[in-house]
Every structure is written in structure tokens, then in C-alpha cells.
Amino acid sequence: MSQSLRILLLADDPEVIRRVGQGLQREESGLIMIEGAESLATARRRLGADSYDLALVDLAMGLGDGLHLLSDLAGIAPDLPVVALGTAGSGPDAAACRALGAQDRIGPEAVESAGLVDRLHSAVARARADTVSRRRQQRVAASLGATGDLAWHYEQGGSEVWLAARNPADWQLPAPECAESLEAVRERVHPDDRELVLRQVAEHLATDQPWQLDARIKVGGGAYRWCTVRGRAQFDDKNRLLQAAGTLADAQRQQKRIRETEQGRRFLRAVFDSARVARAVLDSSAVIIDCNQAWTAFEEPACHAGRAFGPGRRFIEKSEDPEVFGDLDCTALRRGVRQVLGGVVDRFSIEYDAAGRRWRIAVNPLLNPGIAGAVVSHEDITQAQQATTELRAATAELEADFGALGGPMFRVAPDFEVLAANDHAEAFGRAPVRGRDVLKVLPRPDAEAVGDALAAIAAGGESAVRDVHAEDGRLMRWVVSPRRGAAGDGLGFVVYGVDCTDLAQREVAAEVAPTKVDDTENTRLAELLEAERQRYAELAETLDAERSGQEQLAATLEAERGSHEQLAQTLEDERGRHEELAQALQAERARYEELSKALQAERANYEELSKALEAERSRHEQLAETLEAERQKQDELAAALAAAEQVPARLRAELGDVRQGLRSHLDDIVQRVFEPLLNDSETGGRDARLDQDKDKAS
Known part of the structure; x- marks a missing residue:
């Protein structure tokens, strides 16, 4: 293995340092960099100044069994892989060391063995894999905790379902991670939804597609809330169910919005x-x-x-x-x-x-x-068109009657503005007639009479009649009546003028030659005047009825338009609500897809780790075969040496020269490698040990 390693060695025994250095400095070990620390304080200082791939801790350093060193070092550098060295031959076993975070425990017989570097590389690889897996699990747990979801997992053939939640009380769980029986999980579903939910889950577990469904689930406090259940099944190569996993999310608010x-x-x-x-x-x-x-x-x-x-x-x-x-x-x-x-x-x-x-x-x-x-x-609009046609015909008749009146006639608004006038009124008043005050349109004497009549009506009169005697002998009689709507509200006035000059002339003639007035003629004139007034009243009533019909038709049309606008606004609001619901549903689907991708990535990493472990096992087997081959070579060398003892003295002398050269080479290696590690030891003891090492090497 040619990977490099940067190792921090916590040991204060020079012999342990020497043995570790001798075990690590091999030609096939690659680049190995070792820095020593004789105390935990020194280790803390070095870890703060630099980074390391691995820490070797001598359990025999200091007092006690050395386990406190592992826990203290884990507090200083939580992500640093640690390997314990049991150089004393006794002390805590491998299980106790792993319980405190150590990746491995190396006994005294393995410190100087050829497989030491491989074991350290394996420890580093396991630590890195554990760190990656732990961080991934932390991210998944944080994601579930942020949303408050409940994760579930079921393996085919099992009788329990694994459940996990960051807030177990919200889901009525005894712990953040626990297992419940299938029957207990079924009891969580509301009785009214249980049969349907179980049938749907069975149908979904027959496919490998992601699925989700909504149901009422019992949560914390024993209450039932609407929840969204999501999941996906996994099958083997023979299309048999292996396992199923998913999440459970609170959907009470979403269901409320949907309802x-x-x-x-x-x-x-x-x-x-x-x-x-x-x-x-x-x-x-x-x-x-x-x-x-x-x-x-x-x-x-x-x-x-x-x-x-x-x-x-x-x-x-x-x-x-x-x-x-x-x-x-x-x-x-x-x-x-x-x-x-x-x-x-x-x-x-x-x-x-x-x-x-x-x-x-x-x-x-x-x-x-x-x-x-x-x-x-x-x-x-067939009937409406017919009604409009009839209304137009009636209006045309009224307009013809209005124009056929012998005297001037004005329709006046409540503010005395002239709204309509017949031809006689247009000719009698001062142009322009329409849109102006009626008192400004009429000549001054007539305006005063009409103004007095309007004042009388304002004082409570039903109608008013005023006569105007012009200087030219003309007698004008003005009749003013109020216009009222269907509700009795005032709509203005009708001002009608009747030319009574012929009556005035008869009165003058009677004064010049006083004779007895013919009662029959007076009666006829009174009847004519009364008939004229009745005709005018009927005409006013017909006009008011037609106007009320037009106003009702306009009000109906306006109400229909208002109803149309309200309906359009209501439809627009409904579309907005549907869009909000669609966006919320899209967000939920996106979050589910993210969680599914994270779970898929976790599975892929697990498969990669499994493959790496299998490759590591294969490599160990190759190393074992290599070691066996080395042992065979050593046996062959020993046999060759035994045979060499029988050669002539010249060969023995040459062999001695070779040994002397090897001894010099070994001295040079010891001086270059192990002297920096033994600087803190006593000078005399170091020289004595070096001499002993040289003798042993010889």
C-alpha cells in the first residue's frame, strides 16, 4: 500500500517509540510521517497547529488503564481516527477501546509486524467511512426534524416496523427511534380509514414506484390528524419484496385548505x-x-x-x-x-x-x-326585443302626442333644468331651451308666474295654475304639476302653458256692452278646460309609466351586469385558490423527491462501502498469501545459508564482507530513522540500546 500517512504518536516510553518506528519504516509502507507527543497537552497543541490522518495512543502512558486518554482525545479532536496500542500486553481489550471511539487495538506482537501499516490504513478508511455515514445520517435526521416528519422502515417477513422522529412526543413514540408491531401500526389508522388504507398500501407494495396517500393517523395525545403517508418498495432480482421505507407527514392544515x-x-x-x-x-x-x-x-x-x-x-x-x-x-x-x-x-x-x-x-x-x-x-332576447319594440312604439306615440299639444310644454328636472320641450315650447322660449333653467328660458312675466307656481308646489301644493296678462292683450295660463316616481320620490315638474286670449277678449267685450253671459257657453268652456286637464293628466300618467318601465329595465340590466362582474370575480378568486393549492402540492412533491434522492444516495453509499469492504478483504487475503511466500523465501534462504557453511573458506570470507556491509547499512538506517525519536531519552541509555540493536542486527 503506497498511500501516505501523517501520524501523531502519543507515547512517552522510548522503547515503544522505537518499536513503532521500526514497524512503520518499511520499503512497501509508502510515505509515513510521524510526530510524537509525550503528553495530552502536547497532543492538544500539535492538533491545534496541524492536521493528522491518525493518532496512535499508548494505553500504558500515564496512570490508569489508558481509556481516559481515548475519551480525552475524542473530546479534543472528534473527527480524528484513533488506534490504541496495547504494548504492555495487558489492559483494556479491543471492545472497550472501540466503545470509546477507537478504530482498532494493536497488541504488542503486532507493533513490529509487516501488517501494521495496512491495519492503520484500514482504520483510517473505516473512520472516514463512518464520518461520511454519520454526517449523512445527521443531514437526513436534520431534514426530518425540520419538517417534523416520521420516518418508517419495514423488512419483508418481519413482525415490526422501525420508526424514527426528532420529536417523538408529537407522534406518541417512547424514544426518537423505536420499533412497533404491525398490529400497533394498524391501530394507529382511524377505524373509518383503516380498511381502505390497508388495501391501498398492499396495492402500492406490489410495485416499485413511489406512492403517497392521505389518512387520519393517531398522533401525540391520542388525537387523530390528517397525515400524508409516502413510501417506496424495494424488490430483489426475482421481483420479490425486500423492504419498504418512507415518511409520515402532518397534513392537517393542508387537508383543511383542501376542504x-x-x-x-x-x-x-x-x-x-x-x-x-x-x-x-x-x-x-x-x-x-x-x-x-x-x-x-x-x-x-x-x-x-x-x-x-x-x-x-x-x-x-x-x-x-x-x-x-x-x-x-x-x-x-x-x-x-x-x-x-x-x-x-x-x-x-x-x-x-x-x-x-x-x-x-x-x-x-x-x-x-x-x-x-x-x-x-x-x-x-326575442321577448326583450319585442318589448323594446313595443316600448319604442309607445314612446313614439307619446312623443307625437307631446308634440301635438297646442301650447308650450316643458319637462323640468328638480333643479329646474329643462329636460325636454315640444315644438311650441322651443318657439316660445329663448334659445337654447334644453339644458337651461326654465325660468331663464321663459319671458320675464311668464317666468315670474311659473316661479310663483313652483314655490306654491314646494310649499305643499299638489299643482298650481297661474295666469299672465300681457300688454298686447294676450292671456297665458300656466299649469305646473310635479312628477313623481314609483316610490313617490320627486322626479321634477311638468310646465304647460295654455293660450286663453279668446277668453280674455270675451271678458273685455262683456265689460263694454254688459249683457247677460250665456250660461251655456260658460259651461262649454269649463267642460273643454276640464277635458283638457284630464287629457293632460292621462298623458302625464302614461309618460310616467313609460319612464318607470324604462328605469326598471335599466335597473334590471345594471343588476345583470353587476351579477356578471361578481361571478367573474368569484371565478377569478377560485382560480387563485386552485393555483395556491397546486403550488403547495408541487412543493410537497419536490420535498418528497429530495428525500427520495437522499435515501437513494444513502443506499448507493452503502453499496460502495460494501464493495470497499469486500475489496479490503480481498487485499488482506493477498497480503496473507504474500506473507506466506515471504516465509517460504526465508526458509529457502536459511537452507541456502546452511548449504553455504559447507563452501570453502574463501566463500566464507566473502560472506563475512557482505555481512559487514549489511551491518554498516543497518547502522546508517538506525542513525537516520530512530535517533530523532529518541532525543528526549538519556544519552547513555540511548547509546547502550543502539549498541545492543547493532549486535542484534549483526
């Missing part, structure tokens, strides 16, 4: 379906993604809606028969829908006749600018 989202979706669905107007929702490509019941209830074949235009169909796709939808301009419809989806226009509507009915299609964009889509409304 709330589901309730909101059902509520929105009910609101969407309760609308009487047929509506459908389009995505950015004009494909129908949803529709209400009123939409699917259309059964007319000529209607551009109904079951034929259900979810999944493109709303503006070309039809094989362009006349199937009556006079609908399909090109204009496609163009309008694209403009709404593209944000070019805020609203698009189109009407068409088909199968004797009148239809209207209205397209409005979704209110959220971040989501491209639109809401399509399709309604039958």
Missing part, C-alpha cells in the same frame, strides 16, 4: 349554475373550460351554445355549415373573441336570428389581468 377550497368550489359551482343566463368560461385559446346548467340546457340546434359547445370544445372553431346558426356572422364572432382575449377591447357582443328566435352573444374578459380568459353569455 375549504372544495367547499368554496361547490359554492361557486352553485352560484354559477343558479344564474338564469347561459354562461361559459373560455381559456386563452378560446377553448371552453366550464359552463353552467343554463348553458347545457339549450337544445335548439341553431343556437351557438348548448351541449354541442361543452367543455373541451373551441368556441370559435369553423362550422362545416356556415348557415346552421342563422344569420350569425361567425367571422365577426371569431374576431371579437380574439380581441377580447388579446385585451384589444373590453367587451364584445353580437346578435343573430336563428330558427325564428333572436339571440345575443356577449363576451367579457376576466377581471384578473394576469389570467387570459373570458366569460361568454348567451341569451334569448
